Amino acid sequence: MISTNNLPAELVATAATAWQHIAEHSDTAAIAALEQSLAAHPDSAASLPGMLACSPFVAGLLRRQPGLLTGLLAGGLLQRSLEDGELMEELEQLLAAPGAELGPVLRRFRQRHMLRIVWRDFSRMADTLETVRDTSWLAETCIGLTQSYLHNQLETRFGVPKGRFSGEPQQLIVIAMGKLGARELNVSSDIDLIFAFPESGDTDSTRRSISNTEFFTKLGQGLITALDQITAEGFVFRVDMRLRPYGESGALATNFAAFEEYYQDQGRDWERYAMVKARPITGDPQRGAELMATLRPFVYRRYVDFGVIESLRGMKQMINAEVRRRGLQADVKLGHGGIREIEFIAQCFQLIRGGRDLGLQQRELLRVLEECSKLGCLPPESVAELRSAYLFLRDSEHAIQGYLDQQTQALPAEPLQQSAMATVMGYDTWDGYLAALDEHRNRVAGHFRDLIAEPESDREEPVEELPLWDEDLDAATLAGLGYEQPEQSLEQLQVLQHSSRVATLQVEGRERLQQFMPRLLLACAEAEQPDRALQRILPLVTAVLRRSAYLALLLENPPALGDLVLLCEASPWIAQQLERQPVLLDELLDRGSLYTAADRALLAAELQQQVARLQPGDLEAQMDALRYFKASHVLRVAASELVGRLPLMQVSDKLTWIAEVILEHVIAVAWADLTARFGQPQRDSDGYGFAIFGYGKLGGIELSYSSDLDLVFIFDADAQGVTDGERSIDNVKFYTRLGQRIIHILETRMTMGQLYQVDMRLRPSGNSGMLVSSLRGFRSYQQDTAWTWEHQALVRARLVAGDPIVGQGVDDVRREILCQPRDATALAEEVVSMRERMRSKLSPAAHTVEFDLKQSVGGIVDIEFMVQYAVLAWSSRVPDLARWSDNIRILETLAREGLFEQRESEALIDAYLAFRSAAHQLALQQQPGVVPGERYRELRENVEAIWKRLFRAQVE
Structure with a gap:
């Protein structure tokens, strides 16, 4: 006889009767074998009464086939x-x-x-x-x-x-x-x-x-x-x-x-x-x-798919209606706060964001919830509650179904089965289990209720009262809203209304457009210049008409629409970026990150997280991810600058860090691709044996929004060495292909355009030289062949990505070259002559009354040439000048060492920052870097005076 000591009193008879039936319906040998197996496995024997009491399905199987349990015990399958x-x-x-x-x-x-x-x-x-x-x-x-x-x-x-x-x-x-x-x-x-x-x-x-x-x-x-x-x-x-x-x-x-x-x-x-x-x-x-x-x-749509929200909202309403209509409150799957609601929460985020956040493209619910926490879709505490509830509800479901092997999720109504279920779930009483169940379901229901909220009725009413899109729209209505050029704005709206793009819209797209346009017109009316805001946003609307999920995104997120108006009114450059890359509208959903540009460490961590979710070896997906990463973070920098959160120096820092993080990853992607095909090149260290040096704005930590990247590729490995793969190639060919692959990843035009335009003309021998130079060849060229202007360019060169050991070797060459003794007079003549040739060939505005911020007399390039001259002329006796690649710190060093007067250094720094800040602002307005001649007159005159003092002293 089995022991029923640990069972609730009401289940003792059930277990005893079940065991009696097993004994009565089985032959003596089968029962003896089962009892012998149970005696050899006391833990399983202790579980038997509970199994018989809590699962008539198990009791029935054993009554018909006691050998099933005997076999499982003998084979050890039950225990592991x-x-x-x-x-x-x-x-x-x-x-x-x-x-x-x-x-x-x-x-x-x-x-x-x-x-x-x-x-x-x-x-x-x-x-x-x-x-x-x-x-x-x-x-x-x-x-x-x-x-x-x-x-x-x-x-x-x-x-x-x-x-x-x-x-x-x-x-x-x-x-x-x-x-x-x-x-x-x-x-x-x-x-x-x-x-x-x-x-x-x-x-x-x-x-x-x-x-x-x-x-x-x-x-x-x-x-x-x-x-x-x-x-x-x-x-x-x-x-x-x-x-x-x-x-x-x-x-x-x-x-x-x-x-x-x-x-x-x-x-x-x-x-x-x-x-x-x-x-x-x-x-x-x-x-x-x-x-x-x-x-x-x-x-999974390629963008954050807010277009599916209305359908999900409808599904959610159907779920609620079904629970009420069918009386499913006692169903642990379909009822209030049940399993289906948890599944719906997870799958909503998968459908909305799974196209872009590839970590959501998983099937297992708990993994999806964990990814929602990582992505910030759900707070960690919410995910913890949903996970706990899900496991509890699934255990409950199994306790219900395992009772009779029936497909049901309804809580039992019969007291004996209720007692059995409470026992399986680890509760002494049914009421105790129900209290725990209600606690879990109420939490789930709260999260479900908060998901995909219904449209706010108070937001709907004022929009519906105004004829802001259909044929009734007129200039008087726009004027009443505050538009200063209502006729012009009306004409632009009518062009959109009667366009072929609108005429061929599907019903869903037309309905979204009719919902969206009144809200857009009202949002633009809140801007300082409504007509300008509308004019800049309409091309974006036209661009996304056939992808109306973007309109749904803005409809579902009024603050995002407000930020769109703010940014586009402030900058046509931002408006154009959004028109070309509507996927960037996703960035408007998180105002905290939109107006907070990340530092280098956070950039690297975020990029690593994004690419970690991609399939290994999927180069196209990597390139797409890199383009989105760059575009989104450059947008954040621009937005932060426009609202005054970032001064000029930090803007350039942020843009430069974005480029550096991308270059570091591009090397890794290109390296993985090539080594998979050819093996690793023979070299002395564990690193790549390859480094990227940035020149110009990248080297000087002065990138702007649309800067090219001036790059030089250097490797340090035995030129006679070969790779260790089955398809072995020599080292020079490997590193040349590595450079080619890097340029391919950076420059290939995809849906989101290029990553960067690359300029390799500053490499040894320029366009006629090798794409990738050896460290030895780089040193030889700089020592024996390079022109003075190439040594000037070397002032603004620094390691931006790749092997730090190679980078140190190149930097040693750089310092060695910059610190060579030079004839100051001859150098000054070359620098002045070169500056005049440059000015004559470049900006027409440099010879007019207007002031070309970069090329005019007293402009940015004049300051840069003076800095470069100073480094080349005096680093032999002040090596610290060769330490930095950015103009500001070099100017500070010149003042500290007494090579420039303090006031001269400060004047050049003030002018340099003012001119670059103006250039940034003009770039955001998509205007050339030219201002009226009277502007910055004092700063220009200071630069001119210092130029004359510096070079007259050397030339005369």
């Missing part, structure tokens, strides 16, 4: 977790046995392992995730081997199905949907499946050839019957095929081309929602991956 592939190996052996029949083998296999799964779950030998994983493995194993078994049978009758175009043998791809797709199957669940095959065609039988569609339809029908049919031994898994294209009226099996066409042309938002968890589980893995890749653009 399964390894991946273990179920597959066991079922293969069972099906290969002489006389094995598919149907009975599958059902006995299912009974054995469902006993194991429920036992381990109810006795808490397994946690929730192991239970759903093992149940999913069980389903996958049965589906995969059944498909293989039936496929072989059909091939003997009809031949091998061949692709019409490829001629290759075809296999059925079973796509698991829902919980099976995510390996989250519960212990008594339907399995949602879709059948697909790669190509149309026919089987190769000469006697009974049939089409591939017919072949795979027969295979699908056989698979469903083998799993779903109820026999004397029960069933394997209930199969639901309603999620396939066209639902129950659609073909049972669809080729890839028809599959893709359906989702491109007719796929609906709820099908996107369903496809989030889709996973191929049979057939050729490569072909399955190809199919899912074609569906990814349907499921």
Whole structure:
């Protein structure tokens, strides 16, 4: 007799009766063997009364087949977790046995392992995730081997199905949907499946050839019957095929081309929602991956998809309505605060942001929630509450379903089952369990309620009262709103209204435009110059008409619309960037980051997080990510500068850091690509043996919004060495290809344009020189061949990315060259002559009454030439001048060392900062760097005076 000491009183009789029935319905030898096994495994024996009391399903199995438990105990399977592939190996052996029949083998296999799964779950030998994983493995194993078994049978009758175009043998791809797709199957669940095959065609039988569609339809029908049919031994898994294209009226099996066409042309938002968890589980893995890749653009938009919000809002309303209509409050899945609400929360973020945040393109719910926390979609404490509730609710679901092996999530109403469920869940009473359940469900319901809020009614009313978009719109209405040029603004609006782009809009896009335009006009009316704001934003509206999800983003986020108006009114450059790259509208969603430009460490960390989510080796995805990273952070710098949060020096610092972080990553990407093909080059150190030196604005830490990158590539490795890969190439060729690949990544035009335009003309021998120079060759060129202007350029050179050991070697050469003794008079003559030639060839404004900030007398270049002259002339006796590459710190050093008077240094610094600040502001206004001649007159005169003093003293 079993011991029932640890059971609640009301369950003692149930356990005792169940054990009595097992003994009465089994032969003596079977009971003796079971009792002997239980005696050898006291922990399992202690669990037996609870299993019999809390699961009539388990009690029934043991009454009919006590040997199931004996076998599990003897084999040690009940006491440990399964390894991946273990179920597959066991079922293969069972099906290969002489006389094995598919149907009975599958059902006995299912009974054995469902006993194991429920036992381990109810006795808490397994946690929730192991239970759903093992149940999913069980389903996958049965589906995969059944498909293989039936496929072989059909091939003997009809031949091998061949692709019409490829001629290759075809296999059925079973796509698991829902919980099976995510390996989250519960212990008594339907399995949602879709059948697909790669190509149309026919089987190769000469006697009974049939089409591939017919072949795979027969295979699908056989698979469903083998799993779903109820026999004397029960069933394997209930199969639901309603999620396939066209639902129950659609073909049972669809080729890839028809599959893709359906989702491109007719796929609906709820099908996107369903496809989030889709996973191929049979057939050729490569072909399955190809199919899912074609569906990814349907499921995950390339941008933050606020266009799906209205559909999700509708789904949410349907969920709430269904709970009320069907009285599902007692359902742990479908009811208030249930599993479905947690799933909806996670999948909402997947559909809205999964196209850009690739970490959300996962199937497992808990992983998605964790990613939501990392991305800031949900606070960590909310994710912790949702995770805890999810595990509690899934355990509850298993306690309900494992009771009778029935597909239900309804809380029991019968007292005995309530007591059994409370016991499985670890509570002494049903009321105690219900209190814990209510606490979890109330938290979930709160998060669900906060997700995708309904439109604010008080925001709707004033917009709807004004005829701000349809034919009733007139100049008087705009004037009443504060537009100063209402006729001109009206004309621009009418051009948009009557454009072919608007005329050909789908219904959804037209409705969004009609909702959006009144809000845009009201938002622009709040600007200082409404007409200018509207004029700059309308091209963006035109650009996104066919991607109206961007309009939805602004509709759903009024503060983002306000920031759009603010930034576009302030800067046509920003308006143009947003027009060219509407995906940047996503940046308006987080005002904290929009107006806070990150420092270098944060930039590097953020880029690393973004690329870590990409598929290894996907160069195009890496290049896309880099372009978005650059564009988004440059936008943040511009926004911060416009609102006065960043002074000039910090703007240039931030823009330079962005470039440096990108270059460092580009080297890593190019290096990984080349070493995968050719192996690593032979070199003395562990680093790349390769460095990028930045010249000009990049070297001087003075980048502006549209600066090119002046780069020089240097390697330090044995020129006679070779790479260690199977396709070995010499070191020089490897590093040349590395440089070419870096330029390719930087300059290739993609959807978001180029990363940077690269200028390599400052490398040794210029355009006629090698793309990548050796350190030895660089030193030789600088010592023996370089012109004075090349030594001037070297003043503003510094390591910006790559191997620091190589970088130190190049910097040693740089300092050595800069600190060489020079004839000051001859140097001054060369510098002055070069400056005059430059001015004569460049800006026409340099010779007019206007002031070209860069090229005119007393402008930026004059200051730079004086600094470069000073470094070349005096570093031999003041080596500290060669330490810096930026003009400000060199000027400060000149004053500190007494080479310039303090007032001269300060005058040059003041002028340099003022001119560069003006150039930045003009760039944001998309205006040339030219101002009226009277502006900055005093600063210019100071620069001119210092120039004359410096060079007259040397030349005369």
